[in-house]
Amino acid sequence: MHRYEVLLLTIPEITADEASSLESHLAKVVSDLKGSVLSFDRWGKYFLAYPVRKNDYGIYFLMRFECDVENCKTILDALKTTCAVKYSELIMRHIIVKLDAHAPLEYQRPESLEETPSRDVDSFLKENKMTGLMASSRGNRQKDESMAESMTQEERL
Amino acid sequence: MARKVKLKISTRLLRKKARRSSFGTAKHCRFCSNKDNVALLDYKNASLLRNFLTERGKILASRISGNCSLHQRALTTEIKKSRVMVLLPYAASTY
Numbered sequence: 001m002h003r004y005e006v007l008l009l010t011i012p013e014i015t016a017d018e019a020s021s022l023e024s025h026l027a028k029v030v031s032d033l034k035g036s037v038l039s040f041d042r043w044g045k046y047f048l049a050y051p052v053r054k055n056d057y058g059i060y061f062l063m064r065f066e067c068d069v070e071n072c073k074t075i076l077d078a079l080k081t082t083c084a085v086k087y088s089e090l091i092m093r094h095i096i097v098k099l100d101a102h103a104p105l106e107y108q109r110p111e112s113l114e115e116t117p118s119r120d121v122d123s124f125l126k127e128n129k130m131t132g133l134m135a136s137s138r139g140n141r142q143k144d145e146s147m148a149e150s151m152t153q154e155e156r157l
Numbered sequence: 158m159a160r161k162v163k164l165k166i167s168t169r170l171l172r173k174k175a176r177r178s179s180f181g182t183a184k185h186c187r188f189c190s191n192k193d194n195v196a197l198l199d200y201k202n203a204s205l206l207r208n209f210l211t212e213r214g215k216i217l218a219s220r221i222s223g224n225c226s227l228h229q230r231a232l233t234t235e236i237k238k239s240r241v242m243v244l245l246p247y248a249a250s251t252y
């Protein structure tokens with residue numbers, strides 16, 4: 001038995017339907033040739049290291065599967081054609097890597113944008129001790145300015 | 158007048174020794190010393206690979222990172238795979 005993994009980088013605008021159809025199609029390719037899918041993970045949205053097809057963001061999917069030694073070449077060819085031709089509009093990059101059959105299936109991956117909660121400006125300013133720039137104090141300053149303006153107007157009158 | 162002390166070792170060698178010790182402890186391969194790190198050496202683990210890049214995104218020389226040649230070669234292939242999959246930059250303009 002050989003064990004492989006396929007990492008896909010898709011466009012950020014991929015819908016849930018397209019993702020599920022992609023998953024089922026890839027699973028069908030593998031299972032047609034007596035392979036078995038071990039896992040299909042959605043990593044989530046990422047900020048890319050460099051823009052690809054003018055996209056700054058992308059979504060990663062990781063599929064792992066096992067197959068027999070005789071069928072592995074045809075499966076890999078079929079996967080390549082599905083990634084590079086059939087779903088070429090959705091998939092920007094793909095890579096197929098052979099895994100060690102006895103190694104554990106755990107792996108490390110970078111944190112996606114969906115996992116790291118986006119922080120608002122105020123909490124960032126508080127952490128970095130820049131409270132003077134915060135929105136509330138900004139509002140106060142505007143109030144002060146408007147007060148000063150009204151004062152000057154009164155003086156004129 | 159003070160008598161000149163005769164040195165047993167040449168001054169050039171002494172200076173060389175001082176230079177060597179001034180850089181702190183000797184470098185060692187991070188993957189040879191800790192076998193757990195070898196399992197983590199993977200193209201998907203971009204946060205680990207990022208430690209072996211310069212600010213500009215170039216691969217650090219083993220002369221600097223201290224890796225042995227075996228693991229340096231393995232690391233290089235993983236970084237290049239990671240670059241293809243857009244997890245690491247080829248060249249970073251802002252970092």
